[in-house]
Amino acid sequence: MSKFDAIRPYYDAEVNQAIQSGINHPILKAMMQFTFPDVEDEVWKTQLRKTHSIRDFQCNFIYEAIQKVLQKSSDGLSTSGFEKLEPNTSYLFISNHRDIILDTSLLNIALFDHGLVMTASAIGDNLVKKDFLKSLSRLNRNFLVQRGLPPRELLQSSQLMSEYMEQLLLRENRSVWIAQREGRTKDGNDATHSGVLKMLAMAAGDRSAIDYFKEIKIVPVSISYEYDPTDALKMPQLMAEANNEIYKKTSNEDFNNILGGILGQKKHIHIHVGDVLNTELETIKLENSNTNKQIQALTQAIDDSILKSYKLWPTNFIAYDLLNATDRFADNYTEQEKSLFERRLEMRIDGKNEQMKESFLAMYANPVVNKLKYYDKL
Incomplete structure (x- = not known):
């Protein structure tokens, strides 16, 4: 046994057996159906069964899954x-x-x-x-x-x-x-x-x-x-x-x-x-x-x-201005971006809780505060 066995990833020689063992797991099925929505289950299962290295698993499956995440949930x-x-x-x-x-x-x-x-x-x-x-x-x-x-x-x-x-x-x-x-x-x-x-x-x-x-x-x-x-x-x-x-x-x-x-x-x-x-x-x-x-x-x-x-994104500048009751960075965002962010704030936290509201805004504003330590203008 290697002394790293308790913490290491699989060796390539172990990859295929690990895949075969988990090929019918519901989490894997959900992940594959999300990644390849127009593909029959047996098609991706066949491809998985031919996978014998971490690189192949990452390039053919994980890479595609993350691309789908980016497509579905980001700009x-x-x-x-x-x-x-x-x-x-x-x-x-x-x-x-x-x-x-x-x-x-x-x-x-x-x-x-x-x-x-x-x-x-x-x-x-x-x-x-x-x-x-x-x-x-x-x-x-x-x-x-x-x-x-x-x-x-x-x-x-x-x-x-x-x-x-x-x-x-x-x-x-x-x-x-x-x-x-x-x-x-x-x-x-x-x-x-x-x-x-x-x-x-x-x-x-x-x-x-x-x-x-x-x-x-x-x-x-x-x-x-x-x-x-x-x-x-x-x-x-x-x-x-x-x-x-x-x-x-x-x-x-x-x-x-x-x-x-x-x-x-x-x-x-x-x-x-x-x-x-x-x-x-x-x-x-x-x-x-x-x-x-x-x-x-x-x-x-x-x-x-x-x-x-x-x-820094518009959300960071908006949060800084809202938190500090200023329009210092108003040139860095539009009114539409500001209203969308304020809507997110309303939907995701209890607006009556001032402490929670401040913490939410600070989460987005602190990167601006930190960058101001290095630059006079942002």
Whole structure:
């Protein structure tokens, strides 16, 4: 047994058997009927039975499913920065995180369309507790982040994951996607948690952390949705946190968030990939000899890249103006766009709850606030 067996995706040799085992599962059937609505079930089942690699499964089925999601629930995906990346080269993509499934799926569509190496992607094991969902995630080249462990086991799990990512990046030439923090950003304030970088550094071995970070080629990724399809679903947790209450998820909450993200209206979506953080790491190494300070500086460098390149939409400017009772950014949206957003606000939350209304608006406005820290004019 490989020491990574508990967390890794399937090997290609395991793919066909996994597909055969789940081919009649209702979730797979629903996914295929959504993706190929005019195709008889036996046709896609026959094609699935001929699938023997993760790449074939992703290119022939997942790619088509995500294209259908974009067609049905968005006004399209735009990208920038991908032309700077080299083909046949692995990168560690550290991304802001808004949607459980789509963030990494859309990045992989963009990588595929640009002829670049697609990613193995981190996913919390809390999201794939059901056997079929775990199998589906492994078929889509996800590896598991083990959640809710006691401190000693968490340390061991972090060590294992860091070693696995090093193997993917440096030995298998496989790109990796990981979120900048545990869990999705709920309030629109994208911020990298230093713990993510400390976990990565555990695989440095005899190398300094900075030298290792240079070797694995860190690329910050910024993804933005004009409408967050799960904006209303994020409200209960935001309300609990605002009132210093402990938030407990309902039993089907994660699954509802997954469905909401896939099927909910998103309007426009943009992904920007930043530059490889090479010169930044050189500067950090020269200016800081202390590893903790180096990691703090790298955390800031990732944040700077993500926040500066975050694509702002009319919804962000509208929310900022509504929240601050101003028309500062009125040139960035139309009256029709404003009335549509206000209608969404009315439909999705309790308008009598001022705290909830403010939290909803702040979710969309905070990216504007963050970008104003870098630019005088937007």
